[in-house]
Amino acid sequence: xxxxxxxxxxxxxxxxxxxxxxxxxxxxxxxxxxxxxxxxxxxxxxxxxxxxxxxxxxxxxxxxxxxxxxxxxxxxxxxxxxxxxxxxxxxxxxxxxxxxxxxxxxxxxxxxxxxxxxxxxxxxxxxxxxxxxxxxxxxxxxxxxxxxxxxxxxxxxxxxxxxxxxxxxxxxxxxxxxxxxxxxxxxxxxxx
Amino acid sequence: xxxxxxxxxxxxxxxxxxxxxxxxxxxxxxxxxxxxxxxxxxxxxxxxxxxxxxxxxxxxxxxxxxxxxxxxxxxxxxxxxxxxxxxxxxxxxxxxxxxxxxxxxxxxxxxxxxxxxxxxxxxxxxxxxxxxxxxxxxxxxxxxxxxxxxxxxxxxxxxxxxxxxxxxxxxxxxxxxxxxxxxxxxxxxxxx
DNA sequence: AATGATTTAGTACCTGATACTAATATTAAT
DNA sequence: ATTAATATTAGTATCAGGTACTAAATCATT
Numbered sequence: 001x002x003x004x005x006x007x008x009x010x011x012x013x014x015x016x017x018x019x020x021x022x023x024x025x026x027x028x029x030x031x032x033x034x035x036x037x038x039x040x041x042x043x044x045x046x047x048x049x050x051x052x053x054x055x056x057x058x059x060x061x062x063x064x065x066x067x068x069x070x071x072x073x074x075x076x077x078x079x080x081x082x083x084x085x086x087x088x089x090x091x092x093x094x095x096x097x098x099x100x101x102x103x104x105x106x107x108x109x110x111x112x113x114x115x116x117x118x119x120x121x122x123x124x125x126x127x128x129x130x131x132x133x134x135x136x137x138x139x140x141x142x143x144x145x146x147x148x149x150x151x152x153x154x155x156x157x158x159x160x161x162x163x164x165x166x167x168x169x170x171x172x173x174x175x176x177x178x179x180x181x182x183x184x185x186x187x188x189x190x191x192x
Numbered sequence: 193x194x195x196x197x198x199x200x201x202x203x204x205x206x207x208x209x210x211x212x213x214x215x216x217x218x219x220x221x222x223x224x225x226x227x228x229x230x231x232x233x234x235x236x237x238x239x240x241x242x243x244x245x246x247x248x249x250x251x252x253x254x255x256x257x258x259x260x261x262x263x264x265x266x267x268x269x270x271x272x273x274x275x276x277x278x279x280x281x282x283x284x285x286x287x288x289x290x291x292x293x294x295x296x297x298x299x300x301x302x303x304x305x306x307x308x309x310x311x312x313x314x315x316x317x318x319x320x321x322x323x324x325x326x327x328x329x330x331x332x333x334x335x336x337x338x339x340x341x342x343x344x345x346x347x348x349x350x351x352x353x354x355x356x357x358x359x360x361x362x363x364x365x366x367x368x369x370x371x372x373x374x375x376x377x378x379x380x381x382x383x384x
Numbered sequence: 385a386a387t388g389a390t391t392t393a394g395t396a397c398c399t400g401a402t403a404c405t406a407a408t409a410t411t412a413a414t
Numbered sequence: 415a416t417t418a419a420t421a422t423t424a425g426t427a428t429c430a431g432g433t434a435c436t437a438a439a440t441c442a443t444t
Binding site: 022023053056057059060061062063064095096097100102103104107108111112121124125126127128129130131132135 | 245253292
Binding site: 002003004025026027041045051052053054 | 399400401402409410411412
């Protein structure tokens with residue numbers, strides 16, 4: 001194989017590998033690619049990939065940004081009645097090698113809204129029946145609507161429907177029960 | 193105020209400030225506390241606070257942990273038959289102010305095993321019926337067992353049961369269908 | 385005044401880089 | 415086959431943000 005082709009291959013490898021794991025030193029990359037550290041530095045410069053420390057730093061900042069990773073943003077809530085939230089999907093949520101969003105992210109999004117509409121801190125999921133109607137793809141903007149169907153025993157039945165581009169993607173029914181009002185008080189910041 | 197008291201105050205400040213924002217250099221901390229950088233270094237040593245780079249690094253790693261799904265560790269897999277995996281829960285998975293693990297983490301754990309037993313890269317969840325039998329608590333070691341119940345149409349029905357301390361915590365039935373698998377090739381090391 | 389705790393200063397060294405230069409393959413084009 | 419362009423390696427000086435250590439200066443207390 002020509003060096004030019006090897007370089008291209010290496011570049012693809014670097015882009016992919018570093019994206020999925022920013023904690024890779026030039027030295028390690030060099031070893032993995034069987035080239036010198038200098039080559040890796042040239043490659044990074046060509047590809048516009050920042051140095052290790054910057055990568056780690058921005059990874060930390062991103063992590064810092066997303067308080068709860070898959071909860072989405074609540075747009076509207078009528079407590080004990082209904083709620084709407086949105087979630088922008090991205091390729092951190094997909095099956096490796098595809099752009100199909102994993103069910104667990106959609107589930108978490110739905111469960112979260114179901115809990116929020118009941119008053120998150122006071123409810124637990126007991127049973128969930130969920131259906132993934134259509135695949136969701138990375139980049140899709142998911143819109144979840146939840147409705148409290150009825151009260152049952154000491155709990156609630158909440159339905160959540162999620163759509164992407166007007167198409168139904170997910171449909172779930174959550175049976176929630178109130179958790180006993182044993183709340184541990186907020187963090188005490190009073191010190192002298 | 194005595195120097196000793198000032199020091200104590202500074203120590204409290206450092207612990208709190210660095211906890212809420214790890215991106216603070218010794219130089220910045222020194223300026224904020226109106227002492228020299230040396231003093232800050234002494235303080236950090238006394239308090240066991242790691243240096244800037246280590247703080248940023250572990251922040252990034254934590255962020256990475258929470259964004260990547262909680263899949264647990266697979267202990268045994270008989271493809272298309274059954275599998276076992278474990279997950280150590282922690283307080284990043286709980287409802288705020290409690291030690292009760294959120295359903296979505298348990299769900300993700302279960303879904304993952306269900307997918308793994310079928311060959312993760314080639315299957316999608318279509319329907320899931322899940323029941324949270326008992327609360328799981330932070331620190332619990334969850335053990336999930338999955339069994340393929342039967343093939344159905346072009347898919348599978350997989351049951352997953354999760355226990356903590358011998359007690360059933362979760363029970364779920366997943367209906368999975370095969371998806372066309374697309375492999376991403378590893379970096380080619382054949383060259384010389 | 386002497387003792388011990390606290391704070392500051394300074395040195396050598398470390399890692400994982402950047403920025404740059406120079407030399408050496410290897411390939412493609414003429 | 416020779417040349418020009420491309421790819422790779424090596425080496426130097428420099429940087430940031432430290433560690434680890436030593437020594438001196440500055441209180442506060444007895």
